Amino acid sequence: MNxxxxxxxxxxxxxxxxxxxxxxxxxAMRLVLYxxxxxxxxxxxxxxxxxxxxHEVKYCRTCHNISDTDICRICANPRRDASTVCVVxxxxxVMAIEAxxxxxxxxxxxxxxxxxMDGIAPGDLEINSLVERVGEGGINEVILAxxxxxxxxxxxxxxxxxxxxxxxxxxxxxxxxxVGDELEYTDEVTLGRSLVNRMPFTGKxx
Amino acid sequence: MNxxxxxxxxxxxxxxxxxxxxxxxxxAMRLVLYxxxxxxxxxxxxxxxxxxxxHEVKYCRTCHNISDTDICRICANPRRDASTVCVVxxxxxVMAIEAxxxxxxxxxxxxxxxxxMDGIAPGDLEINSLVERVGEGGINEVILAxxxxxxxxxxxxxxxxxxxxxxxxxxxxxxxxxVGDELEYTDEVTLGRSLVNRMPFTGKxx
Numbered sequence: 001m002n003x004x005x006x007x008x009x010x011x012x013x014x015x016x017x018x019x020x021x022x023x024x025x026x027x028a029m030r031l032v033l034y035x036x037x038x039x040x041x042x043x044x045x046x047x048x049x050x051x052x053x054x055h056e057v058k059y060c061r062t063c064h065n066i067s068d069t070d071i072c073r074i075c076a077n078p079r080r081d082a083s084t085v086c087v088v089x090x091x092x093x094v095m096a097i098e099a100x101x102x103x104x105x106x107x108x109x110x111x112x113x114x115x116x117m118d119g120i121a122p123g124d125l126e127i128n129s130l131v132e133r134v135g136e137g138g139i140n141e142v143i144l145a146x147x148x149x150x151x152x153x154x155x156x157x158x159x160x161x162x163x164x165x166x167x168x169x170x171x172x173x174x175x176x177x178x179v180g181d182e183l184e185y186t187d188e189v190t191l192g193r194s195l196v197n198r199m200p201f202t203g204k205x206x
Numbered sequence: 207m208n209x210x211x212x213x214x215x216x217x218x219x220x221x222x223x224x225x226x227x228x229x230x231x232x233x234a235m236r237l238v239l240y241x242x243x244x245x246x247x248x249x250x251x252x253x254x255x256x257x258x259x260x261h262e263v264k265y266c267r268t269c270h271n272i273s274d275t276d277i278c279r280i281c282a283n284p285r286r287d288a289s290t291v292c293v294v295x296x297x298x299x300v301m302a303i304e305a306x307x308x309x310x311x312x313x314x315x316x317x318x319x320x321x322x323m324d325g326i327a328p329g330d331l332e333i334n335s336l337v338e339r340v341g342e343g344g345i346n347e348v349i350l351a352x353x354x355x356x357x358x359x360x361x362x363x364x365x366x367x368x369x370x371x372x373x374x375x376x377x378x379x380x381x382x383x384x385v386g387d388e389l390e391y392t393d394e395v396t397l398g399r400s401l402v403n404r405m406p407f408t409g410k411x412x
Contacts, residue, residue: 006271006278006300009259016255020237029298031226035256036263036272043260047253049222050241053215054249057242065212066242072212092235094212 010036062133064109064126066091074098074107081105083140087130087159089113089147097145105143108133113151114158122158131162141169148175216242268339270315270332272297280304280313287311289346293336293365295319295353303351311349314339319352319361328364337368347375354381 005011010032017028035043059065060072063085067073074080074094084105088094089112097103110125134142144159146152160170176194177186186194211217216238223234241249265271266278269291273279280286280300290311294300295318303309316331340348350365352358366376382400383392392400 006266006280006297007259007263007274009255009263009274010272013255013259016252019252021240022233022236027228029301030228032256032259033296033298034227036260038260040260043256046222046225047257049215049219050238050249051253053213053219053238054242054244054246057213057215060212066216068213068215074212090239091212092239095235 063107064111064129065094065107079104082138084143085130085133085139085141086143086145088145089152089155093145105141108142110146110155113146113149113155115151125155127159127162130159131166134163134166134168139168141171144170144172146172269313270317270335271300271313285310288344290349291336291339291345291347292349292351294351295358295361299351311347314348316352316361319355319357320364321357331361333365333368336365337372340369340372340374345374347377350376350378352378 005014013032013035014025014028017023017031018025020028023031035046038046056068058067058070060067060075061070062075063072065072065074069076081104085108086097086103086105087108087110088097089110091109094107094109097107108126108130110127110130112120112125114120114122114125130142133139142159142163144156146156156172163170174197175190176197177183177190183191211220219238219241220231220234223229223237224231226234229237241252244252262274264273264276266273266281267276268281269278271278271280275282287310291314292303292309292311293314293316294303295316297315300313300315303313314332314336316333316336318326318331320326320328320331336348339345348365348369350362352362362378369376380403381396382403383389383396389397
């Protein structure tokens with residue numbers, strides 16, 4: 001006699017939302033009921049944005065970043081430094097780095113990291129295209145901006161081995177105590193590395 | 207030079223998701239990127255569920271619960287007790303009560319509670335239709351299952367005044383210590399009420 005869902009349409013919409021990561025049935029219900037309260041134009045715009053994105057989005061031929069055109073806005077920007085390429089795992093990392101406004105070079109999106117546990121081999125990633133891109137010349141520095149996980153380190157090392165003969169300068173992100181962090185709560189590996197890699201103190205903010 | 211969104215399509219989809227309640231830009235991005243990784247059929251199904259719900263959903267003519275038909279599954283079920291009507295604020299409350307499997311009567315969904323602060327007057331709610339429904343006869347008991355907030359209490363009292371001459375039995379949910387709660391952490395109002403409304407102890411689980 002339990003008729004929690006008096007509407008099959010509602011049940012279906014809730015089930016679809018509940019498939020999203022981190023969204024349980026209760027949250028899904030809340031989101032669907034919110035949409036139901038909006039006017040039809042708003043709901044259609046919501047659905048259309050999702051469908052259009054999926055059907056029309058492209059990936060940049062050069063850096064594999066998400067794009068509306070064959071070459072993305074970053075690669076097509078003549079004001080950016082084409083001699084520096086920052087290698088990242090995914091497009092969220094591109095956005096995180098862009099948000100810092102500290103980087104003006106190009107990107108190369110791998111599409112993941114090498115992870116035998118998840119069945120991700122080097123061939124599944126955009127590593128060969130990176131090696132080719134560097135081989136074509138014009139790139140002086142490759143910044144490996146990967147996660148400090150075992151998979152990230154493995155991938156960085158794999159790329160290092162592929163590029164070391166190439167003469168290109170390879171660098172990685174500085175590791176150290178986070179800005180705003182208190183020393184006593186910093187984990188010992190990070191704190192140890194930040195001591196080993198200590199920097200000259202110039203009196204200016206770094 | 208900040209080009210966080212290299213795709214306008216992506217930006218639009220993220221903006222649409224970020225309009226949902228409790229969804230910030232970061233969560234919106236995570237959800238959109240998740241959908242982008244799914245195949246086209248799955249994304250179309252997601253969008254279609256939302257659009258179809260909005261365009262085709264109905265509200266039950268009798269109880270105003272969400273429904274796919276003019277009369278909802280609960281009102282149309284001959285095995286349910288049509289002489290008892292449970293008055294609730296919204297369809298989520300119907301689902302919460304249905305989930306308990308303890309109630310086999312009908313519902314009446316008000317669509318909110320009286321709240322002068324939010325500009326919700328009795329006329330904005332399905333109160334007149336409730337009074338009419340009770341006036342038509344066949345209903346012995348009306349259970350006021352509203353929130354224990356000032357607005358909920360006000361609404362319950364308003365309905366009580368409208369129905370008291372009708373001879374229908376009016377009841378409300380039992381208030382007391384929640385199952386699984388420790389006494390020392392129960393707020394004093396609830397604990398006080400549960401003492402005043404104490405029940406005979408029969409040795410059986412209540």
